Amino acid sequence: MTAPPLPSPAAPPRLDVRPMLAEGIDPYDSVLALAEAIAEGGALEIDAPFNPTPLRRVMARHGFSSRAARLATDWWRVRFVRDGAADWAAEAETTLLPEGAMRWQEEDGIHLDVRRLSPPEPLRLILGLIDSLGPTGGPVVVHHDRDPLFLPAELAERGWRIVRVAPAPADLRLWLEPERR
The missing domain is CATH 3.40.50.150 (Vaccinia Virus protein VP39)
Structure with a gap:
């Protein structure tokens, strides 16, 4: 054997x-x-x-x-x-933000990881990024650990929307983009 x-x-x-x-x-x-x-x-x-x-x-x-x-x-x-x-x-394009969030670029857009941040920091960071990009920016992929209840209304006020959501444990992903009119 x-x-x-x-x-x-x-x-x-x-x-x-x-x-x-x-x-x-x-x-x-x-x-x-x-x-x-x-x-x-x-x-x-x-x-x-x-x-x-x-x-x-x-x-x-x-x-x-x-x-x-x-x-x-x-x-x-x-x-x-x-x-x-x-x-x-050579590969690192990830930025560690002072709040502890991370931002990087991938093929599908700008990624913003706001997991582990306490409210209202995730909302503030997401809206800050959206505001910096303006109505022609995007797409943005947000990595979150919970459903951001106030985000859709705030996005609508800025002419943005959530176009796709991928729920997964410990990594809820939201794809955001400006409204095309």
Whole structure:
């Protein structure tokens, strides 16, 4: 009888956070705990339902470069390498706002992550971004952790609307764009 093959020493540890998010559990602390055990030059991989750009920014502050690959519609794999974040600057366009929110650009528009902020900060930041873009800006993708009750009325006053909502545990996404008249 042959023994099962041992895992390759080159295979980095992998954490699939999709089930955690589906249960409404924030995987942030689990990811950081795993990252603490990674030695210089080592790597780890995270499977997520979206490109976790804010997490990638946080990991860069902990000395990790990252590369993300979309494997399916709702499946991204991010490989983090502890190398002092040597190549992070080439990909990082994420801005950490003073309030703790994050802003970055992707193919589908400007992303604004207001999760973990207490009201009224999310509304204030969203409206500030909308006001800065004006009636011809957009689209904007907002990452929120709850339904922003007052946002639709405030958007309507500014000539904007929510065109799509993607509910997911720990990441409610709202696509905003100006009304086209």
